[in-house]
Amino acid sequence: MKKIxxxxxxxxxxxxxxxxxxxxxxxxxxxxxxxxHVIATAERLGYLADGAARALASRRxxxxxxxxxxLDNPIFAxxxxxxxxxxxEHGRVLLIASSGYDPAREARDLRGLLERGVDGVMLVGxxxxxxxxxxxxxxxxxxxxxxxxxxxxxxxxCIGFDNQAATRRLVSYLLDIGHRxxxxxxxxxxxxxxxxxxxxxxxxxxxxxxxxxxxEYRVERPYSVAAGRATLIEFMSMPRxxxxxxxxxxHLAFGxxxxxxxxxxxxPAELSLTxxxxxxxxxxxxxxxTTVHVPAAxxxxxxxxxxxxxxxxxxxxxxxxxxxxxxxxxxxAPPPPIR
Amino acid sequence: MKKIxxxxxxxxxxxxxxxxxxxxxxxxxxxxxxxxHVIATAERLGYLADGAARALASRRxxxxxxxxxxLDNPIFAxxxxxxxxxxxEHGRVLLIASSGYDPAREARDLRGLLERGVDGVMLVGxxxxxxxxxxxxxxxxxxxxxxxxxxxxxxxxCIGFDNQAATRRLVSYLLDIGHRxxxxxxxxxxxxxxxxxxxxxxxxxxxxxxxxxxxEYRVERPYSVAAGRATLIEFMSMPRxxxxxxxxxxHLAFGxxxxxxxxxxxxPAELSLTxxxxxxxxxxxxxxxTTVHVPAAxxxxxxxxxxxxxxxxxxxxxxxxxxxxxxxxxxxAPPPPIR
DNA sequence: TTGAAAGCGCTAACAC
DNA sequence: GTGTTAGCGCTTTCAA
Numbered sequence: 001m002k003k004i005x006x007x008x009x010x011x012x013x014x015x016x017x018x019x020x021x022x023x024x025x026x027x028x029x030x031x032x033x034x035x036x037h038v039i040a041t042a043e044r045l046g047y048l049a050d051g052a053a054r055a056l057a058s059r060r061x062x063x064x065x066x067x068x069x070x071l072d073n074p075i076f077a078x079x080x081x082x083x084x085x086x087x088x089e090h091g092r093v094l095l096i097a098s099s100g101y102d103p104a105r106e107a108r109d110l111r112g113l114l115e116r117g118v119d120g121v122m123l124v125g126x127x128x129x130x131x132x133x134x135x136x137x138x139x140x141x142x143x144x145x146x147x148x149x150x151x152x153x154x155x156x157x158c159i160g161f162d163n164q165a166a167t168r169r170l171v172s173y174l175l176d177i178g179h180r181x182x183x184x185x186x187x188x189x190x191x192x193x194x195x196x197x198x199x200x201x202x203x204x205x206x207x208x209x210x211x212x213x214x215x216e217y218r219v220e221r222p223y224s225v226a227a228g229r230a231t232l233i234e235f236m237s238m239p240r241x242x243x244x245x246x247x248x249x250x251h252l253a254f255g256x257x258x259x260x261x262x263x264x265x266x267x268p269a270e271l272s273l274t275x276x277x278x279x280x281x282x283x284x285x286x287x288x289x290t291t292v293h294v295p296a297a298x299x300x301x302x303x304x305x306x307x308x309x310x311x312x313x314x315x316x317x318x319x320x321x322x323x324x325x326x327x328x329x330x331x332x333a334p335p336p337p338i339r
Numbered sequence: 340m341k342k343i344x345x346x347x348x349x350x351x352x353x354x355x356x357x358x359x360x361x362x363x364x365x366x367x368x369x370x371x372x373x374x375x376h377v378i379a380t381a382e383r384l385g386y387l388a389d390g391a392a393r394a395l396a397s398r399r400x401x402x403x404x405x406x407x408x409x410l411d412n413p414i415f416a417x418x419x420x421x422x423x424x425x426x427x428e429h430g431r432v433l434l435i436a437s438s439g440y441d442p443a444r445e446a447r448d449l450r451g452l453l454e455r456g457v458d459g460v461m462l463v464g465x466x467x468x469x470x471x472x473x474x475x476x477x478x479x480x481x482x483x484x485x486x487x488x489x490x491x492x493x494x495x496x497c498i499g500f501d502n503q504a505a506t507r508r509l510v511s512y513l514l515d516i517g518h519r520x521x522x523x524x525x526x527x528x529x530x531x532x533x534x535x536x537x538x539x540x541x542x543x544x545x546x547x548x549x550x551x552x553x554x555e556y557r558v559e560r561p562y563s564v565a566a567g568r569a570t571l572i573e574f575m576s577m578p579r580x581x582x583x584x585x586x587x588x589x590h591l592a593f594g595x596x597x598x599x600x601x602x603x604x605x606x607p608a609e610l611s612l613t614x615x616x617x618x619x620x621x622x623x624x625x626x627x628x629t630t631v632h633v634p635a636a637x638x639x640x641x642x643x644x645x646x647x648x649x650x651x652x653x654x655x656x657x658x659x660x661x662x663x664x665x666x667x668x669x670x671x672a673p674p675p676p677i678r
Numbered sequence: 679t680t681g682a683a684a685g686c687g688c689t690a691a692c693a694c
Numbered sequence: 695g696t697g698t699t700a701g702c703g704c705t706t707t708c709a710a
Contacts, residue, residue: 005687016697021689031695046477051455052394053687056702061391063434063455070420077416081409084437093451095402096435098423112432116390116402138385225623251619258623280590284564284597286625344703355681360705370679392703395686 004047013041024049055117064307065095065113066122067106069192073223073251075277075296076124079146082300083122090308092119103191107131114139120307126151126158127193142310142317146299149321151193157317159302161324163197164204166292167246169326170274171205174244178334179272182206183217183242185231185252195220195248198276202246217242221252228255229262236263236271243271243335250275250282253289257331268333278327287330295322343386352380363388394456403646404434404452405461406445408531412562412590414616414635415463418485421639422461429647431458442530446470453478459646465490465497466532481649481656485638488660490532496656498641500663502536503543505631506585508665509613510544513583517673518611521545522556522581524570524591534559534587537615541585556581560591567594568601575602575610582674583611589618592628596670607672617666626669634661 010017015038022030023038030038041047055061064087068076076098084094095113099106107129113121114135120142123132133153136143145152148160174182184202187195199218206213216238221227228247232255235242247253253275260267267273267287275282275291282289302320310317349356354377361369362377369377394400403426407415415437423433434452438445446468452460453474459481462471472492475482484491487499513521523541526534538557545552555577560566567586571594574581586592592614599606606612606626614621614630621628641659649656 007687017688018690018698019696022696025689029695034695046473048450048474048478049454050395050687052391052400054454054689055391056389056395056704057687057689059702061455071416071423072413072420074411074413074416077410077413077419080416080435081411081437084410084435085439088436088448088451091451093434093436093455095432096419096423097427097432098420100424109427111387112427112430115388116400116432134385135387139387225619254620254623258625261625280564281593281620284593286597286600346703356704357681357706361680364705368679373679389703393705396703396705398686
């Protein structure tokens with residue numbers, strides 16, 4: 001028993017292949033009775049369309065690609081989950097790749113996606129290898145940049161939020177409640193405009209208040225619980241330790257929180273801690289983590305809509321700026337009185 | 340400027356299209372000098388192969404599909420991350436779908452993947468709609484079942500672990516340290532053989548010890564932090580509350596942990612709690628969560644290898660049983676003395 | 679080792 | 695509304 005093609009269905013239904021094709025794809029161009037009969041026949045025969053042939057003839061694949069830094073961080077998984085679900089509703093499938101924060105690998109993976117004929121691509125951040133933009137341009141495939149609102153080439157829509165403003169607000173809040181010695185455990189900046197913007201936000205917030213930000217209060221670490229743990233110990237072992245630590249993401253903050261507990265440092269009474277992402281568990285940590293809520297699911301959904309629109313009509317894809325509110329919870333409080 | 344095809348490259352390089360194709364796909368069937376020249380020309384022209392045409396002619400797409408219940412649970416995201424990475428190393432791409440634990444949606448999504456011509460499919464669990472197995476069989480596509488070692492149709496390899504044995508071991512441990520009133524917050528059983536097996540493991544462990552398991556000590560809840568929270572309150576409000584609660588996954592356990600804290604119940608002194616999955620944060624919860632380690636990344640990696648092997652050779656794909664060790668941490672201890 | 683030619687299964691003009 | 699006819703861009707026998 002060999003593969004069933006559109007011809008087999010056509011023969012069995014007593015119509016032409018074109019009519020079968022139309023019954024399936026352009027239902028209202030075919031007489032209802034015929035269409036019903038064709039569809040029933042296709043079903044009876046267990047016909048499964050050949051996507052390759054379809055894509056070759058119609059010049060679109062119905063697939064969308066996405067490249068994220070990693071799927072191991074739930075914040076990206078959440079975005080991808082939403083993207084996938086929305087694409088599914090549009091009858092599209094999702095091709096996914098992860099770069100591991102490596103620009104070269106990203107370019108290579110993008111090539112792979114493009115060769116598979118994706119009708120659109122979602123990227124995280126605006127900072128990518130030149131090859132990425134070249135490939136995208138020469139393949140003439142719609143792109144959407146997420147997680148940021150700035151830095152994308154002209155014509156590329158962004159669906160994101162303002163990373164810099166978010167940490168700036170965090171700093172304002174900490175200053176308001178009395179902190180002056182604020183440190184930051186930032187994420188890796190190479191190829192990561194979000195991490196860079198978050199640092200800039202802290203710097204900006206401090207500068208606006210006329211507060212100096214000593215070099216040693218700012219370190220760059222991989223996004224991991226272990227790094228957060230180790231770095232908190234470093235910070236708190238300084239002769240003049242910070243009273244508040246801003247972490248580049250929630251993983252770092254969880255590590256810092258655990259290390260503080262281990263060192264017997266009470267959070268928030270003795271030390272304030274903030275995260276970034278608002279993962280599911282942030283609200284359930286003990287104490288509950290003050291953090292910035294990243295609208296991951298919303299970005300995924302809107303990216304899907306944007307790409308589907310761009311693929312069908314030439315619906316001028318507009319950029320969207322989403323909210324990234326500070327979630328004040330229980331890891332922040334005024335600093336202890338100065339001794 | 341239109342799309343560059345293999346013919347353009349052939350012309351520019353002064354060879355035939357066949358030679359270009361071979362230079363790219365079967366490099367050692369072509370004289371090194373010619374090959375080098377062809378590849379350079381392709382590069383210079385910015386040639387990007389058309390996957391649809393390639394797939395149509397060669398009858399394989401280089402894509403693998405995976406359907407997971409949800410990507411929003413990091414345990415599946417971790418598996419997918421590993422699967423994707425390994426496929427990437429093999430030059431394959433990953434098409435991903437999520438069923439939301441809905442068998443009908445799973446069948447529909449599988450159809451979508453199959454129509455896109457995936458060369459293999461990874462499924463979670465062995466309990467699927469009949470349509471799923473039919474589709475797979477008639478499309479003659481290799482499948483691999485993960486997360487379990489039993490229940491798959493003959494000939495379908497499983498790369499998983501023994502869910503039942505895992506919770507049985509958990510129960511043995513709890514019995515050993517003195518617990519007799521053991522409750523369970525199980526996950527939704529419909530279409531979920533893992534959840535069912537985990538309940539069976541608890542039942543078996545208790546039965547082996549000759550201990551009765553009252554109906555009211557076993558409830559089924561959605562896999563969410565909120566459900567864990569609410570259910571713990573229910574359990575602890577019973578006239579005769581359990582001294583230990585086994586949660587169907589870590590999310591439920593986190594919720595239970597938070598609720599216990601809220602109720603002023605000390606864990607593990609007054610109540611023992613266990614999870615299942617061993618998410619990143621399990622080790623960093625306060626107290627650190629005793630749970631079953633699910634080898635999500637290992638399953639993803641091995642599933643990738645299995646599918647790639649099955650697609651190229653007919654390498655009899657073998658089932659693999661992985662370890663799912665109990666991670667004893669700080670949420671379990673002997674029950675309080677009987678008053 | 680290379681080239682010529684025949685499709686792969688489907689869609690999209692274009693006729694009828 | 696439906697059928698006919700060309701390809702879509704590539705791989706792959708088969709000959710040379």
